[in-house]
Amino acid sequence: AQTVTQSQPEMSVQEAETVTLSCTYDTSESNYYLFWYKQPPSRQMILVIRQEAYKQQNATENRFSVNFQKAAKSFSLKISDSQLGDTAMYFCAFMIHGSSNTGKLIFGQGTTLQVKP
Amino acid sequence: ETGVTQSPTHLIKTRGQQVTLRCSSQSGHNTVSWYQQALGQGPQFIFQYYREEENGRGNFPPRFSGLQFPNYSSELNVNALELDDSALYLCASSPLGGVGTDTQYFGPGTRLTVL
Numbered sequence: 699a700q701t702v703t704q705s706q707p708e709m710s711v712q713e714a715e716t717v718t719l720s721c722t723y724d725t726s727e728s729n730y731y732l733f734w735y736k737q738p739p740s741r742q743m744i745l746v747i748r749q750e751a752y753k754q755q756n757a758t759e760n761r762f763s764v765n766f767q768k769a770a771k772s773f774s775l776k777i778s779d780s781q782l783g784d785t786a787m788y789f790c791a792f793m794i795h796g797s798s799n800t801g802k803l804i805f806g807q808g809t810t811l812q813v814k815p
Numbered sequence: 816e817t818g819v820t821q822s823p824t825h826l827i828k829t830r831g832q833q834v835t836l837r838c839s840s841q842s843g844h845n846t847v848s849w850y851q852q853a854l855g856q857g858p859q860f861i862f863q864y865y866r867e868e869e870n871g872r873g874n875f876p877p878r879f880s881g882l883q884f885p886n887y888s889s890e891l892n893v894n895a896l897e898l899d900d901s902a903l904y905l906c907a908s909s910p911l912g913g914v915g916t917d918t919q920y921f922g923p924g925t926r927l928t929v930l
Contacts, residue, residue: 733918735921741903741923741924742921742922742923742924743858743905743907745918745920748918789857789858801863801871801919802848802860802863802873803850803858803907803919804860805857805858805859806857808855808856
């Protein structure tokens with residue numbers, strides 16, 4: 699069975715600083731996708747970034763980047779130049795790719811990030 | 816381009832009742848997935864619909880059922896409501912059905928309270 703673990707329930711960062719959110723996962727599959735989603739207090743889940751497991755290059759989206767360590771099964775999210783609008787709960791998620799996929803996203807428990815002015 | 820929409824926004828039901836939640840997929844998307852999110856937790860996969868058929872299902876009892884319509888919109892039905900069914904129900908659509916491995920885009924959710 700696949701599992702996703704986010705070991706930091708809550709984090710805070712000063713505006714304009716950098717913060718890293720941790721995520722580890724467990725799977726016996728070799729072909730999968732990893733995602734970070736953001737859920738602000740307004741509750742709409744928004745995609746932040748996506749990483750295909752077969753790609754060695756870490757994904758980046760503007761101020762957001764990941765550190766993907768496949769052997770260690772680690773997928774951390776780095777937010778640079780933090781902004782007040784980054785305040786939200788962040789979820790790490792995993793999806794199998796291929797014929798055994800059922801469209802199921804497996805989520806971690808989430809990390810609540812507060813950006814302080 | 817219209818995003819994923821869900822209705823209603825909030826709903827209050829009594830234990831034992833039945834409820835129907837609705838979802839319209841994002842334009843160009845033909846696959847819809849449903850998730851249950853308890854307060855302070857990560858979403859849990861209920862099921863996915865592609866081409867009007869259930870493509871995959873999570874660990875939820877049969878009283879959770881769904882439908883997908885030819886226009887790709889979807890309904891989630893829950894019978895015999897229990898107190899533990901109180902949660903935020905999220906719908907997500909994705910553009911490539913069948914393999915289901917494309918990114919899922921979420922709607923704003925329906926907050927269900929069971930009394």
